[in-house]
Amino acid sequence: MSGNPTAGVNREDLRALIAEELELPTEEVTDEANLKTDLAVDSLTAMEVAVQLEKKYRIKIDEEEIKSLTTLATIHRLVSAKVETAR
Amino acid sequence: MFVPLEGSWALIFGVSSGMGKETARALAEAGCHIIGVHFDLAEGQQQAEQYAKTVGELGVEAHFFNRNVAAPKTRAELVPVIHDLTSGVGPRVVLHSVAYGTLTSLLPSAPGGGQDQDAVLPEVTPKQLAMTVDVMGHSLVYWIQDLVQASLLPRGAKVFAMTSAGGARVLSGYAPVAAAKATLESHVRNLAVELAPRGVAVNAIRAGTTITPALEKIPGNQKLIDHCRDINPGGRLTRTEDVAEAIVALSVSDSSWLTGNVIGVDGGEALVV
Numbered sequence: 001m002s003g004n005p006t007a008g009v010n011r012e013d014l015r016a017l018i019a020e021e022l023e024l025p026t027e028e029v030t031d032e033a034n035l036k037t038d039l040a041v042d043s044l045t046a047m048e049v050a051v052q053l054e055k056k057y058r059i060k061i062d063e064e065e066i067k068s069l070t071t072l073a074t075i076h077r078l079v080s081a082k083v084e085t086a087r
Numbered sequence: 088m089f090v091p092l093e094g095s096w097a098l099i100f101g102v103s104s105g106m107g108k109e110t111a112r113a114l115a116e117a118g119c120h121i122i123g124v125h126f127d128l129a130e131g132q133q134q135a136e137q138y139a140k141t142v143g144e145l146g147v148e149a150h151f152f153n154r155n156v157a158a159p160k161t162r163a164e165l166v167p168v169i170h171d172l173t174s175g176v177g178p179r180v181v182l183h184s185v186a187y188g189t190l191t192s193l194l195p196s197a198p199g200g201g202q203d204q205d206a207v208l209p210e211v212t213p214k215q216l217a218m219t220v221d222v223m224g225h226s227l228v229y230w231i232q233d234l235v236q237a238s239l240l241p242r243g244a245k246v247f248a249m250t251s252a253g254g255a256r257v258l259s260g261y262a263p264v265a266a267a268k269a270t271l272e273s274h275v276r277n278l279a280v281e282l283a284p285r286g287v288a289v290n291a292i293r294a295g296t297t298i299t300p301a302l303e304k305i306p307g308n309q310k311l312i313d314h315c316r317d318i319n320p321g322g323r324l325t326r327t328e329d330v331a332e333a334i335v336a337l338s339v340s341d342s343s344w345l346t347g348n349v350i351g352v353d354g355g356e357a358l359v360v
Contacts, residue, residue, distance in 0.1 A: 042214045044187065044222060048155055050128060060129040 009057065009080045015072055017056060021049045031073045049075075057083050090243070090341045093118030095179035097338075098169060100124050100156045100230070103135040105299030106249050106292075107184035109327035111138075113335045114180060115145040122169055122178065123151040124161070126187065148172070156185055157222040162233045169239055177239030180338045183227045183248040183271070186301035188219030189263045198260045198306035208306060211263050219263040224270035231278055235285075242286035243341040247334055248275050250291040250349060252357050260306035272349055279347030288346035292333065295325035295353025321354030329354070 011031075019026040022039055035041040041049070046069055050061045053075070059082040069075050097114045101107035102123025111121045121142055125135050132153045142149040150172060154161040169178065192198075192208045227248050234240045253261045254268030272291050279289040296315035302308050316324050333352045337345065351357055 040214070042218045043189070044155065044157065044218050047126065047128075048158070051126070051153065054129045062130075063128060 009076060009083055011072070011076050014076055014079065017052055018049055018072060018075065021045065021052055029072055032071050034071055035069065053079055059083060059086060088341050089339045091118065092179065092335070092339060094120070096120045096122060096169075096173045096176070097180035097182065098122045098124075098178035099182045099184065100226070101182075101184035101186060101249075102151060103127055103131060103138065105184065105186065105297070105301050106294060106327055106330045107182060108138065110182055110184070110331040110334050111142055111149070112145070113328070113331035114338070115142045115147045115149065117335050117339075118147060119180065119338075120148040120172075121150070122165075122172060123149065124154055124156050124165065125151060126155050127153060156230075157187075157226040159229070162230060166233050166237050166239065169234070170237060173239070175239075177234060177237075177241050177244065179241065179244050180334070181230070181234070181240075181244065181246045182334065183230075183246075185223050185226065185249075186299075187222050188267055189215035190260050190305055191215070191263065192260060193262045196259070206306070208260055216263050216266065220267045220270050223264060223267035224274060227271060228274050228278070231282075235282075240282070240285065240287050243343065244287045245338045246275075246278065246282075246287065246289040247337070248272075248289075248291045249330075250275075250293045252293060252295070252353075254291075254293070254349075258305070258311065275349070276347050283343065283346060286343045288343040290337070290346060291349040292330060293349050293351045293353065293357070294330045295319065295351070295356035297325040297327055297330070299327065315356055318359050319354050319356045320359055321356075323354070325353050325356070 015026050015029050019029045033039055046066050049069060050066050054061055057079055097119045099107045099111050102111050103125035111123055115121055127135055135151050139149045139151040152165060189211060191211050193211055195210050196208055198206055198208055248271050250268045250272050253265045254272050275289050275291040282289055296311055330352050
């Protein structure tokens, strides 16, 4: 898989992971839904999402970066960038 | 009667940092196996895994789990693991040393009540307040409920919950955690009475100001450190080792009569003004 640019982070996989952590139906996790204001995510739940992202994508997320996990779209960009650098 | 801890098990919530971390080492030195729960990002998790190895090198088993201690699914997953690891006996020592909450004030204010207008603390939100009290307070109750339900809290077991002077006094930027500590102390008293017929003791440990990663996150912590170092009649701040030693000492008795207290481990810090 490495080196294949199309084998990047699948957005639907991410959506499923976030929905599972938030215990929400996947359709509620739209690309632009704000985790904090629309989906009622608090800092602890955001931490749970971060830990699962780290585990699944074998990346490292800094504590400061948790605040930037605002929408599926931004999470997708952050995770993709980290997975890319890790290659 | 004193019963050696050798071969018994301890369940430690918050094992990767501060009091929980040091108490794991001290209990392991006394021959106690450790089941630790912590919640860290990858960097912290690696350090925790390394620490589990260090603890294991003391000749005991050390099993650490990176999970949210306040999540029901964590209990559902780990209670059977605790059953299996302890051969159905359950832990002899349970330590709740969980530091995860929102550090701010109830109303917008400057930390330390000082003049630093650049660092105004925002008022706490309902979600932050509920989360903090749930994680640092109520989670003790839910774990004890599940351990009792699974018959994993044997006669002679000791439950300790880490509180702080902030549970009964006011420290700037600490209000949500203060509420959690007050809640935790109340739970300790009620659990002590409810568990007394089972021969299980429950106490809160009120450590003096101790330099830990959790303290370093409190706004204006340096002011607090300087003040406590100044007033502590023992002439120094509390160390995590002081707390760990107290917990080991209190754990070796099989009596359940010392229960329902808030026990100061602070060199007398809270007594002086």
